[in-house]
Amino acid sequence: MKKALYILLFGAILAFTMLFILILVSCGGDAAPAVIEYIAPPTPIFTPDPAASSTPEPDPISPPPGMAVSLLTGMYISEEAAVRRPFAVVYNNETRAMPQAGLMQADILYEVLAEGVTTRLIAIFQDFDAEMIGPIRSTRHYFTYFALDHGAIMVHHGGSPMGYAAISNRSIPAVDGMRYDGSVFWRDNERRRTRGMEHSSFTSAENLLNIAEELNFNMDAAGFLGMFEFFDEPTAPQPENSALSVEVPFWGNNITRFEFDPESGLYYKYIFGNPQMDFNVDEHVSVTNVIIQITNISHIPGDTEGRRNVELVGSGHGFLATNGTYSEIYWQKDGPGEPTRWYDSDRNPLTVNRGRTWISVIHNEPVFE
Numbered sequence: 001m002k003k004a005l006y007i008l009l010f011g012a013i014l015a016f017t018m019l020f021i022l023i024l025v026s027c028g029g030d031a032a033p034a035v036i037e038y039i040a041p042p043t044p045i046f047t048p049d050p051a052a053s054s055t056p057e058p059d060p061i062s063p064p065p066g067m068a069v070s071l072l073t074g075m076y077i078s079e080e081a082a083v084r085r086p087f088a089v090v091y092n093n094e095t096r097a098m099p100q101a102g103l104m105q106a107d108i109l110y111e112v113l114a115e116g117v118t119t120r121l122i123a124i125f126q127d128f129d130a131e132m133i134g135p136i137r138s139t140r141h142y143f144t145y146f147a148l149d150h151g152a153i154m155v156h157h158g159g160s161p162m163g164y165a166a167i168s169n170r171s172i173p174a175v176d177g178m179r180y181d182g183s184v185f186w187r188d189n190e191r192r193r194t195r196g197m198e199h200s201s202f203t204s205a206e207n208l209l210n211i212a213e214e215l216n217f218n219m220d221a222a223g224f225l226g227m228f229e230f231f232d233e234p235t236a237p238q239p240e241n242s243a244l245s246v247e248v249p250f251w252g253n254n255i256t257r258f259e260f261d262p263e264s265g266l267y268y269k270y271i272f273g274n275p276q277m278d279f280n281v282d283e284h285v286s287v288t289n290v291i292i293q294i295t296n297i298s299h300i301p302g303d304t305e306g307r308r309n310v311e312l313v314g315s316g317h318g319f320l321a322t323n324g325t326y327s328e329i330y331w332q333k334d335g336p337g338e339p340t341r342w343y344d345s346d347r348n349p350l351t352v353n354r355g356r357t358w359i360s361v362i363h364n365e366p367v368f369e
Contacts, residue, residue: 071226072107074354081127088147090156091121092137096195099277102133112361117254134202141166142310236325243326247367288355290321297363
């Protein structure tokens with residue numbers, strides 16, 4: 001009872017004080033306004049429960065029943081796939097390997113130099129059911145960083161000595177065609193006859209999921225960090241910078257290109273002057289976002305095969321092409337086991353448009369038109 005009387009008395013005093021101040025101010029005419037000192041309010045009699053008074057932030061998009069938002073693409077995928085560990089598949093990217101199979105089901109695609117002017121692709125698959133994936137080639141030590149960035153299982157057919165050492169030293173689960181040729185992997189007889197053995201190795205989504213279960217790999221993607229944030233609506237971050245065409249100089253005469261289609265909002269990939277196609281669906285390979293990661297690429301001293309080092313631990317700059325425009329971005333990777341983080345020009349976490357992303361790792365600056 002006393003506590004209630006104190007509260008009422010305090011309220012009355014506070015109301016009278018405020019009324020007195022208002023009368024003084026209103027009667028002042030042209031006189032200088034009164035200066036009122038800030039007085040801290042009294043300690044509240046009770047503290048409300050924050051959980052009871054807070055309002056949760058709504059999700060940017062609400063998935064339909066049985067669906068979830070992919071951390072790789074920002075698109076709807078099945079709840080089962082969304083919690084499944086991805087695969088990082090090493091693709092042959094020579095002329096004799098084309099058209100490759102399964103590229104249009106990859107969520108993120110990396111392209112990086114191997115030997116000579118030849119690049120290889122590392123395709124990250126999470127929500128996929130392709131009956132044919134390949135041709136698959138051997139891995140290199142720096143390819144493992146792409147797998148580590150997504151907590152992915154490495155899929156390759158052979159590897160350099162440094163490539164095998166990196167898989168072992170970094171404890172990356174892997175499925176190697178040198179061990180599973182004829183079971184998980186098979187040879188396309190026509191390609192083997194006309195193009196050579198190294199351009200004929202294929203696998204499938206079903207085979208990869210089955211061997212992962214057989215080898216008792218941990219398939220839980222819990223703790224996996226997505227690389228990007230996603231815009232709710234299609235966005236051009238810097239509309240003044242036109243990127244209707246993106247020219248990517250890898251080495252020598254190997255200059256790939258992306259052409260933007262305003263109607264679909266997609267970039268279509270060209271290599272060696274020709275469309276890069278997906279054999280499974282007979283479609284021109286396309287993505288929503290193109291990222292150019294610029295870093296130092298050098299030959300390994302004394303390596304008679306012409307193998308390279310690609311510096312992917314450290315930091316540097318690059319570019320994002322999306323929605324027909326480009327902007328400068330930055331990347332940072334603090335250690336082999338640390339994720340690559342991407343930032344916009346203001347050094348905020350990078351936001352991209354929802355869809356598939358192609359990441360080209362190069363030594364030189366790209367050309368935008």
